[in-house]
Amino acid sequence: MYGLGNALRGGFVGVGLSLAVGAFAASNPVVTNMFTADPAGLVYNDTMYIFTRHDEAPAGHEGYIMNDWHIFSSGDMDTWVDRGAALSIRSFNWARGSAWASQTIERNGKFYWYVTVHDGRDFAVGVAVADHPAGPYKDAIGKALITSDMTPANSGVNYDIDPTVFIDDDGQAYIYWGNGAVMGYRLKENMVELQGNMFNVTPPSFTEAPYVHKRNGYYFLTYAYGWEERIGQATMKSPTGPVSNSKVIVGYNKNSNTSHQAFVEFHNQWYYIYHTGAIGGSFRRALCVDYAYYENDSTIANITMTDAGVKKVDHAPIRDGVYRIKARHSGLSLEDAASAVIQMDSEESESQLWALKRIDGYTYTLRNIETGKYLSFGKGNLLDTARTVDAENRIVIENFNVDDGYRLYADTASEYLGDVLNISTEAGMPLVVWKQTGTQNQSFKFEYMGDESAYSSSSVEVAPESSSSEAVSSSSTEITSLVAASGNLGARIIGVSRADGLRFSQAADYALMNLHGMVVARGHAAQVAVKNLAPGAYVVRFGGRIQKIELR
Known part of the structure; x- marks a missing residue:
């Protein structure tokens, strides 16, 4: 002065x-x-x-x-x-x-x-x-x-x-x-x-x-x-x-x-x-x-002074009910895909509908209508992936601003929040845990779909153990560093013959992702055909485990 x-x-x-x-x-x-x-x-x-x-x-x-x-x-x-x-x-x-x-x-x-x-x-x-x-x-x-x-x-x-x-x-x-x-x-x-x-x-x-x-x-x-x-x-x-x-x-x-x-x-x-x-x-x-x-x-982080300032915030609690949750940056809906939470094109599927229940303050549960499982950020560490779990799990939902919607936090003590990986607008990209950046891939719009009583508590149909699931072909062949997983991959890479396919010891929910984090196959089966996929490294989630594989 x-x-x-x-x-x-x-x-x-x-x-x-x-x-x-x-x-x-x-x-x-x-x-x-x-x-x-x-x-x-x-x-x-x-x-x-x-x-x-x-x-x-x-x-x-x-x-x-x-x-x-x-x-x-x-x-x-x-x-x-x-x-x-x-x-x-x-x-x-x-x-x-x-x-x-x-x-x-x-x-x-x-x-x-x-x-x-x-x-x-x-x-x-x-x-x-x-x-x-x-x-x-x-x-x-x-x-x-x-x-x-x-x-x-x-x-x-x-x-x-x-x-x-x-x-x-x-x-x-x-x-x-x-x-x-x-x-x-x-x-x-x-x-x-x-x-x-x-x-x-x-x-x-x-x-x-x-x-x-x-x-x-x-x-x-x-x-x-x-x-x-x-x-x-x-x-x-x-x-x-x-x-x-x-x-x-x-x-x-x-x-x-x-x-x-x-x-x-x-x-x-x-x-x-x-x-x-x-x-x-x-x-x-x-x-x-x-x-x-x-x-x-x-x-x-470095701060730029602006003329616009900050946006209006609505701290009123979200009312209980069923919601479609859309990523602000992409307009895609959050979906429970074999326990992985990913953004997908909106469709008439209960896997994209979430029953919200307020516990107290800004603490809520989000239960998927189709699977009956709860959204969870695990331990809330950086790059942990959002998953759905059987046990009731509580998260924190706070309004960022009235234009951009809400943010999803692991708990009240965490500033880490749900983030669509790499700000991608592609379908299949996972929801991960990341630090606040102010970007719109960390904001979500809640579209009210009705009272929970209007939706049945249906669960996923379990396919017979002998069933198989054909993988979706992928046009992406580029291999990059692994960014989609949460860091708890198996220490070794398992080689898989594209001709023989991916086999599990028993039928399990699975999701197969390329190294961009895009889901290229998902379902419930004991065997997955992968002959249409390009050779290279992938990540597979199955039976609560995460494993890196190489298709040959």
């Missing part, structure tokens, strides 16, 4: 808590009737709350004028309600100006709002408290929690600004802050007292705006990187460091020399919350929201 010579020019603005004073439809910027900057987010009771400071500088003014903080909320990421100026400099009788960056966190039913102010001598961090995220808030301790005389002269900290707060899984809370360097303290259970020793977790090219969040066991420190500012990320082995793996993940801001960010998860989707100067410049900034994804457990 630069332009300090102008930081105290603004006068006081008297405010109180106001209820919804305006609503805004989603696109970037989210708010256009006022200027808002340095956002931080909080999810509570199925609602996203975003806390911002309020840029009040007139057009052409070179400096910050900020006297209060605003709260915006949304239940669907599309319509945002301005909760008003819920906190101001006047809320802290020891503060003298500069309502700068802040963050709010919940603990034990209380909401603690940590803010940057100027105390007349230098910048400081105060804390307000409320019983609801929208307020009303009041000064929690009647004095600053962090002041400039607490920060060592050799720490590298220029200004004690930009607080961020994080509570780890063990219940220990931490506060971080700083311009020029990142300092931190543990917080006591009451969230308004420091404990232990101050620590330094400064990453390379750090300017300001630290923000800490945790995902899949990794601690992420994101921050304003360099000048003019971009957004960088680093990871920490613990909340107190050390810091490693620093990289830039967001480019230069739109018409603003500063950047400020938060990463918040809402219904299994991560959001990147930030400001730009697109409509007002560096001293008249505006709140924006985009999607965030991860390359792997320790790396946030």
